[in-house]
Amino acid sequence: MKAVRVPKSEAEQVRKLAEKLGVKDKSRRITAFGDYVEIPIVDGAEKFFEGYTIVEQKNPVFSKKKNLKEVLKGKVPEELIPTNYKVIGDIVIVKLDEKAKKYAKAIGEALMQINPCKAVWCDFGRFGMKRKPKMELIAGEGSVTEHKENGCRFRLDVTKVMFSLGNQAERMRVARLVEDGEIVVDMFAGIGYFSIPIAVHSKAKRIYAIEINPDSYHFLLKNMRLNGVENIIPILGDSQFVTPEGVADRVVMGHIYCHDYLYTAIRALRGEGIIHYHESTPEAVIDRPIRRVKKACGKMGKKCEILNFKKVKNYSPGVYHVVVDARVY
Ligand SMILES: C[S@@+](CC[C@H](N)C(=O)[O-])C[C@H]1O[C@@H](n2cnc3c(N)ncnc32)[C@H](O)[C@@H]1O
Structure with missing residues (x-):
């Protein structure tokens, strides 16, 4: 399957020529690669495009999306x-x-x-x-790609770090809750799943982004540059040990198995503040995350008000990824 490869600046002219000659292959889409564009043409039409680069498309993109x-x-x-x-x-x-x-x-x-x-x-x-x-x-x-979501750019290697499309709405929801001047601690920052949207969409003063996996940390640094954000403080390490204490207005606990870290999250707050606590929980014990938040607050001599409890997505049959927003005081 042939295509004419031209610089972007010439694409329109060549497309018109291919259409005028009736040799544009309508079953395939025009595709862009960096500064170049490939215009699909029918077999045998190469002769009309002397002086242009003709390529054999290995992975053509078809116009009508076939299933x-x-x-x-x-x-x-x-x-x-x-x-x-x-x-x-x-x-x-x-x-x-x-x-x-x-x-x-x-x-x-x-x-x-x-x-x-x-x-x-x-x-x-x-x-x-x-x-x-x-x-x-x-x-x-x-395996390295750039994914765009909620107006943010995420570079990642899919063989080294995960990317959950199902958390898209939750990432944006939290970013919108952050008020001007807030200090946020993101205890499981990954490649910036929450920290980047918060930095892009809010006027947070500072976001501490803590990540234990050097591969994710590497992409977190890259994504900070890609998105042009300057208020994220990246920290490589185990949030159990490196989370700053008494600094945060809001703590994001974006890991589905992080109940052991609730005490650290409460210590990160400066007096009072909000914790977004994630958990993977079976339907049969759906209130377990709330019980865990309340228990941790009690043990730390704090009170809490549950502001919100919601399902982020189905995790596996009968098991939900949920998030609890709690005001701790
Ligand atoms: C993959 S993210 C969860 C997905 C994310 N919440 C989202 O919106 O898609 C969890 C991250 O926490 C990191 N992590 C796990 N344990 C940690 C710890 N003790 N301290 C800091 N980061 C940790 C993992 O390496 C991972 O990058």
């Missing part, structure tokens, strides 16, 4: 075709059933056909407190 079932019909048993996948920047991530793994290559190539992406990775889950992903490349190449 995976259509593309894989006859190649993969229908029941093994994934019904869901996620797109982070220009990388597709898909989970495959055990039985579907022998069709991984075909599924990966099909996903590249219907999405403008450079690689497809198979997701085997996230492990340990660092939530490190286990991934296997099934099509294309490259």
Whole structure:
């Protein structure tokens, strides 16, 4: 499948020529790569574009978004075709059933056909407190990407750090709650999941962003520069030990297994303040996060008012990722 590759400044002129000659391949989309644009043309039309670079498109992007079932019909048993996948920047991530793994290559190539992406990775889950992903490349190449969300730019390596699309609304909700001049402590900062939107969308005075995993920390620093924010203080270390005490108006505890860190969070507040406490909790004990927040406050000689309790997303069947907003005083 051929395309004419031209600098962006010439793209419009070449597109018009291809259309005038009736040789533009309408089944594929015009795609941009850095300063260049590829205009798809029908086979045999190369002769009309002498002096231009003609390329063979390995991963064309089709105009009418075909669905995976259509593309894989006859190649993969229908029941093994994934019904869901996620797109982070220009990388597709898909989970495959055990039985579907022998069709991984075909599924990966099909996903590249219907999405403008450079690689497809198979997701085997996230492990340990660092939530490190286990991934296997099934099509294309490259693992570093830039994902745009809520007006923020997140650079990351999908094989080294996780990115949960399901937390998008929560990241923005918290950023909007931050009042002018606040000091925020983000105890599980990762690549800046909360710290970056807070810095971009609020007028926080300072955000302490604490992260234990050097890979995530590396991207946190990059993302601070990418977003042009200057009020984040990055700290590499275990928040159990390095969280500053008596400084914060607000503490973000954006880790689903962090109840042991509640005492540290309360100590981080300057007198009174707000804690956003996350937990993964089974439906049967849905009030456990609230009980844990209240218990920790009690043990620290503090009172608390529960301002909000909400489900962030379904975590697994019967288990929810929830967040509690508590005013501690
Ligand atoms: C992956 S994030 C959770 C996702 C995030 N809340 C979101 O909005 O997508 C959790 C981060 O906490 C970090 N982490 C885990 N234990 C930590 C600790 N004791 N101190 C600091 N960071 C920690 C992990 O390395 C990880 O980057």
